[in-house]
Amino acid sequence: MTMRKWVAMAMASAALVASAGTADAQFGGLVGGLVKRAGVTLPSFRKEPISTSIADARWADPGQDGFTPPTPRRDLAQLQRTPNGGFLLQAGYFGFHDQSYCLHAGTHGPGGGDGYLYAPPLGAARDAVITIVQNSVRHPEIDQHTIQALLWAILARARIENLSNEQRVAAAQLMTPKQLAGLNRSVVDMLSAGPIADNLPREVRSVLQAEADLRRMLGTPGTSYAELEQVAVLAGMAPLGAGSVEVPNGRWSHHPDGYWIRYLPSGYTNTVVEIWVPDGAPGIGKEYDPATHIAVPGNTARQRLIQSGRAYR
Structure with a gap:
C-alpha cells in the first residue's frame, strides 16, 4: 500500500x-x-455530528443524591407549551415520560444502574438534530422509529438521496432547506476495518463499524428498523468505557437556567425526566426545551440520549 x-x-x-x-x-x-x-500537513478535521461527552456534563450535583422534592410530583404536560415544543417552568416538582433518541450508535443502551447527567448538544450537526427533535412535536404523525432512523442517518453521515422514501419525507418535514442540502454533500466512507482501525481503542472501533454499517444499510432498500437497531444498539453487558465517571442512577444536574433536572431512562426510546424548581428559583418562567438536553451516561460505553417534547406512549 x-x-x-x-x-x-x-x-x-x-x-x-x-x-x-x-x-x-x-x-x-x-x-x-x-x-x-x-511530508504533508494535516487539514482541519470536521467535527463529529454530535460530539457531546461526559466532559461536557459539568452541572452534576452530588450534594442532592438521594433527594426527593418535598411536594407532590405534577405532570409537566400541564404547563404552558412553547413554540419549540418545550415547557414554561413554574415552581414545583414535575415529571414527564418522553420519547428519547439514541445519539451514539454502536454503544449499549441504558441499564446496570448507570446514571445520566445534563449536557447540551454539541457538534457539527447540532442545529439539524435540535431542529428535528423540536419539529417532531408538531408532527405527531411521524413515527418515532422514522425519526430515530433519520437521526442515525445524520450521525452516520449518510446521503439523503440514499434514504428510504419515508425517511426523505420526514426529513423534508422536520428540517430546513439548508439543513437538507447539508445531507446531500458527498462524504468519505470512514475506515472501519484494517491496519489503522486495529490500532484504535475498542470502543472507537465499535462506533466506526456501526456508522459504516448504518450508512450501507440506510442505502439498501428494504432494510427494516429492527436491522438498524441491531447495529446501533449493542446487546449484552456494557463494559466500562474509557473516561467513564461514576454516576449513580437518579443524580440531579443543576441546570444553568436555575432548576434541577434528572433523567431516568427505560431503554433508549423513552426517559422519565424529573424537574425541581424551588420557590424563588431563577428557573421560574424559563423554558425547558427537551431538544437542547442530552442525557449523558457516566459510563461512556452507553448511549447519549436526546430528550423530546413528545410524550411516550
Whole structure:
C-alpha cells in the first residue's frame, strides 16, 4: 500500500475520532507519524455530528443524591407549551415520560444502574438534530422509529438521496432547506476495518463499524428498523468505557437556567425526566426545551440520549 493511500485512510479515520476524548492522544500519535513520514500537513478535521461527552456534563450535583422534592410530583404536560415544543417552568416538582433518541450508535443502551447527567448538544450537526427533535412535536404523525432512523442517518453521515422514501419525507418535514442540502454533500466512507482501525481503542472501533454499517444499510432498500437497531444498539453487558465517571442512577444536574433536572431512562426510546424548581428559583418562567438536553451516561460505553417534547406512549 502506498504512503499516500495510508495517509488518506488515516485522515478518514481521524475525521471520525477527532473528538473521541481519551482516544485522541493514542490515535493522534499514529496519524501524526504517518503524515510526518509522508511530508504533508494535516487539514482541519470536521467535527463529529454530535460530539457531546461526559466532559461536557459539568452541572452534576452530588450534594442532592438521594433527594426527593418535598411536594407532590405534577405532570409537566400541564404547563404552558412553547413554540419549540418545550415547557414554561413554574415552581414545583414535575415529571414527564418522553420519547428519547439514541445519539451514539454502536454503544449499549441504558441499564446496570448507570446514571445520566445534563449536557447540551454539541457538534457539527447540532442545529439539524435540535431542529428535528423540536419539529417532531408538531408532527405527531411521524413515527418515532422514522425519526430515530433519520437521526442515525445524520450521525452516520449518510446521503439523503440514499434514504428510504419515508425517511426523505420526514426529513423534508422536520428540517430546513439548508439543513437538507447539508445531507446531500458527498462524504468519505470512514475506515472501519484494517491496519489503522486495529490500532484504535475498542470502543472507537465499535462506533466506526456501526456508522459504516448504518450508512450501507440506510442505502439498501428494504432494510427494516429492527436491522438498524441491531447495529446501533449493542446487546449484552456494557463494559466500562474509557473516561467513564461514576454516576449513580437518579443524580440531579443543576441546570444553568436555575432548576434541577434528572433523567431516568427505560431503554433508549423513552426517559422519565424529573424537574425541581424551588420557590424563588431563577428557573421560574424559563423554558425547558427537551431538544437542547442530552442525557449523558457516566459510563461512556452507553448511549447519549436526546430528550423530546413528545410524550411516550
